[in-house]
Structures are given as structure tokens and as C-alpha cells.
Amino acid sequence: MATALSFASTIPHLQSHHYCVLFRPNSCRKLYKFRCNGENPTSNSSTNKDSESENVLLKMAWYGSELLGIAASFLRSPSAVEAPNSSLELSGDGSGALDRVMVVDTIKEDFQRSYFVTGNLTLNAYEDECEFADPAGSFKGLRRFKRNCSNFGSLIEKCNMKLMKWEDLEDKGIGHWRFSCILSFPWKPILSATGYTEYYFDAQSGKVCRHVEHWNVPKMTLLKQILKPSRGWWSKKTEKAKTAPTGDPYAVLTKNCCSVYSSYESLSPALWHSATTESAMAFPYLEVVVGFMMLMYIFEAYLHLRQHAALKLPALPKTLKGIISQEKFEKSRAYSLDKSHFHFVHESVTILMDTAILFFGVLPWFWKRSGYFLVLVGLNAENEILHTLSFLAGVMFWSQITDLPFSLYSTFMIEARHGFNKQTIWLFFRDMIKGIALAVLIGPPIVAAIIVIVQKGGPYLAIYLWAFMLVLSLVMMTLYPILLAPLFNKFTPLSDGELRVKIENLASSLKFPLKKLFVVDGSTRSSHSNAYMYGFFNNKRIVLYDTLIQQCKNDEEVVAVIAHELGHWKLNHTMYSFIAVQILTFLQFGGYTLVRNSKDLFRSFGFDTQPVLIGLIIFQHTVIPLQHLVSFGLNLVSRSFEFQADAFAKKLGYTTALRAGLVKLQEENLSAMNTDPWYSAYHYSHPPLVERLAAIDEPDKKAD
16 A cells, blocks of 8 residues: 555655556465455455556556655665564474464554554565565565555654454455555645455465555545645644743634644544545545646647747748848847747746645645734734735735746846846836835725625625626726826827827827827837727827837838727727626636635635635636636637738728838837747737738739
8 A cells, every 4th residue: 555655645755665456377386365354345346457457657657656765765864663573483284384373463463563654564474575566566575565665654744554354264364454644745645545455375485475455545536635735734833822822812823723733643543534535535626726737837838849949940931031131030039039938937937836836735824824914913813804915915925026036037137138128227126116005005995895795795796796897997997097007107298290190180080089199108118119099988098109109110100000009999899808808707706606615625725714815716726727718719819800900900091001010010029020820829919920911911912
């Protein structure tokens, strides 16, 4: 059993030992069959079927983890407990075989020492070339078995193993064992299993020549137990609380919030087994979420490698030859490759941190810590709004700290190296502080409102949440460009001149209710250029980046870009996108209401309580597969809208200017010239330049 349990432990600790049930005839020996069986003898045949279906990949993983366990054992200090080496007496029949009764008694004594997981067994009761097997694999060699068991035993903090029943028959014996333990991993997983062991005795020596384990717990259930954090995580905090002075608020809250690890010691083995087995049967939401996160990372890393290979191509696409200079292409290529390297590292670190946060139970740990903090400052930790705000404050601090190195490197290394960064380090940190201040001012009322709505919403919760978010989004869309954006950039009216007249004439011809036309000082932070519009009903505004005006050769190119943006308005793309987002938001809240009371879902992520915000976070993680599909679908729609807006500008007579403007934006922003079709289809909300130019030229070709 120790071998299969250690297969699961290989994931976090790279130590294990392995063997499996394989029945092979051995005509060279006369065997007596002795079975150590237990309470549930119904699973024998199923175990044999499992062993027959063992695949090669699983065996490779088992034996590979054994090698890693051997390597890791060199770093472990030697155990102070040595296996007994008592001398067993020969039988009195003159055959030279060991006494059967004494061998059986020795095996029972070994069970008391939990020899499956400690390696603490009587060596001379077994033949040196004894075969050891379980549902995972098999091998020969007593020393190897002892070593594997010892490697696994080093990972155990507490264990309980008991031989439940023993029965002697003429040529065999039957009995069942029960095993449970707490592993010494940071998240303190609890393993629990029942099963039986078969012992085959050599007729000549009387020693055990084959040792075959059978389990009544599926292998994947054991793996799930390995990955599942337990309440033992909080043992140290509980011990501190027990010894803390009376009245210490930290200790009081710890006693109330943390599960008492010592309770596991007081539980009888039967109750412990019952509790852990019931827990193990719950659906492994956390493991599924983490697994899908890893699968998506692998898939996106593959797409990234494809894109990286496309970026390394030394030549321009045929469509762009003669349009974009080789010098610009080389600069674009270098910039794109730098960003590609950075993106790969950033995503790798992000997935590792996110996986560790979920896998090691950081979220429930941090939730409890935020409660401790409230008690220490004299606030009520039972108030969910205060508790949530305390939690979010810590999360925001953590996010700022972990993201800061990447932001600094991206801004002051990559962007600066390629001539885009224009902001000083002071301006960078000033913007960051302003963003934090806005979050502190705006966040608490929104969080409090969401919590109250969920607590009071009843059966119409999804509708209330959606309505609140709808109003909030409309308010933010109105206030952001008026009150919030000016905190970071300076907006000035576009000066009177030919460009302003052309834009106003274009808006008037399309009946676009243009009220204000601004220029934003984007050049104070970056050389990248852009243009956008905002506003509701008859109060529309257009914003031009000063870099866009500087980079375009003439006013016609700027007006062509504006014509493209007005095409989105005229074709109702903005409204369609807004409606789609609202539908998705409503569906998400509807899904949340279906699972928000699921105790199994919260427990899978390590939470004993069901806070509103935590429920939303967990739900967002559980629908990651759907989010990726929806994002892909929205990108498809967005690219279609871009083609339509280009066609709209073309119909207005801006074909040449639009082509020139798009090329100029591509050049000045050093956007990627070569793109992988899979990568762009999955990630890009705008079509690559090659596709846009081809679409613009296509109607003209048909007309010719």
C-alpha cells in the first residue's frame, strides 16, 4: 500500500515507492497461500481486474517516482528506529522450514509497527528475493521493499494501521487491515484506506516468498486525498491558542475559527476512517480546477511557441513587402520577440503562483488571517463586509507587490529599449498610488452592496446582482472619462483647424452627435497611439491621442481612423457588445446562485464557511473552461466587427487613407508583422494587418 500512496506524493515531494498486483505462475516452488484479509472481502476480483488493465504510462510514473524517492532519501537524516532482526525458530518437523506460527505472530507484530509505511519489519521472515506487488506494480527484493516503505514513512507525520481480522485456514489465512495517516506536507493531507494482503509461503524455507496487497480504495481516490488540504493545516495555530494568555483576542479567534488538529488524535481509528473516507468521496472541484488551469497553460504555451516561431521569420509577409521598410520590420521583430520572451516568463510565474495559491490553501489561510487582523485592531471579524474588505486589502497588497517587478521591467526595460516609454519612475509610482487610492475609495461601497444583495436577494438574487452591475457599469462608463481618466492624463480640446473641421463634417454627415473633441497627452507616458469615442445618447465625445496626430502623415489618415471608429457606432457594434456582456454577466450570476450554497464546493477549496466574495472567486475558477470558450467567441465577433468598420470607412471614400493609416499605426507601434494563424485566432480581438489590408483590397479586385 505504501507504494501506491507514495505515487501520489511524488507530485509535491518527489519521493515514493511502487509495486503492483501481478499473479504469475511459479512452477519451481511449492507454495502455501496465506492471506491477511479484513472487513470487506468483496473487492478481490475488482482488484485483479484493475491490475490487468494497468497501462505502461502508469508503471513508468510509478517506477520513475521510486527513483526520485531514492534520490531524495540521501537528503534525509537516518532514522533512529531500526527494523527488528529477531531470530525465528525452525519448525520441529525436521524440514528446515521456519515455524509457521512464529512467522504469523511476527507478521502481526509488524502490523503493530505499521510496517507498510515505516519499513519496520522482521527481515528474516521474508526471502531475499520475495516478490512484492500491489495494484500499481510489482518487483522482487526485500531490501527494495524496505527502502521504499522507509522513503514513504519519512513523509508521514502521524499514522494508524490496524489488523482488523485474522483467520487461519489449512493453506491460507484471511484478514483485513485499515490504514490512515497525516502526511507532513504543508497542507496536511489525510490518507485513509482499507484492504487486505496475501502472503505466499515457500514450502522449503517457510518464509514469505510473495507479498500481494489489495486495496478497497481506488488509486485516483488516494491521489485525490493527497491533493486535498485538511483541517490539520491549522494545528500549530491551535496549539498557540491553547497556551496563549486568557483574553488574548488572537487566541480566542484562533480557537473559534481553526479546526483543532488534536481532535484527530482523540478520534478512534474507525471514526477517523469514516470521516476521511466520506470527505474523499466528495467531488474534487479544486483538483479539477487546478488540472484545467494547467491544461490551458500548456495549450496556450504551445500557441505561444507557434507565435514565437512566426516572429522569428526573417522576411516580411508578401502583402507588406514594398509597403513597410526593412528597417521598420527589423525593429518590429526585435520588439515583438522581447515582448514574447517577457510574456512567456510572466505567464509561467503567474500560473505557478495561482496554482500554488489554490493547491496549498492560501486563500482560506489568508481569509482566516484577515479575520485575525480585524480582531487585533478591535473590529468585529463576524461582520462579513469588514472581513471581506480586510481580505481584499491584503489581496490588493499582494497583487501590487508580485506584479510590480514585471511592470517595472516591462515599462523601463522593454518599452524604454524600443523607444516607447516616456514616463519617469516618479510618474509611474504616482499613477500606481492614484490607482490604489481609487480602489480604496470606490471598492468598499461596491463590495458592501454585492454582499448585501447576495444575503438579502432570495430567489431573485441573479436579477438583483445583474441589475446592480448594469447600473454600476453605466455609471462608470459615464464617470470614468469625465472624472477618473483626467486624474492620469490631460485632456484638451482639439484646436481649431482643418483637422477639426474635417472630423466635425464627417460626424455631421453620419448624424453622429459629437459634443466634444479632445486630444489626450498619451505621449507623456508612451509613444503608442490610439483613438476612441464614448458617451451616451446625444452626448458623444471623441478622443485622439496626440501621438496619433503626430505619427500620421496628413489629416486624411487621422480622419480615416476616426471614420473606422464611427463605423462601429453606425453599425451598432458598441451596443451589440454591451448587450452581449450583459447577457454573459447575467448568466454568470445565475450560475453562481446555483452553487453558492454548495458546502462541498467551498470545502474542496479549504473553506469551512461560505463568504459571498469567496463564493464568487471560487465560482469564477470553476467556470474557467467556459470563460475561455466565451473569450474565443467574443474575439471572433470582435474581428468580424473590425472588418465591417474597415468596410464602412472604405464606403465613405477613405480607402487609400485608411490603408495608409493602418500601415502607419502598425509601423509606429512596432506591431507584429508575422503572426501565427492559431495564435491570432485565439488571442487577437483585431485582425492582423495583412488580413485587414487584404479585406480592404478585395472589393476593388472584384470590381476590376
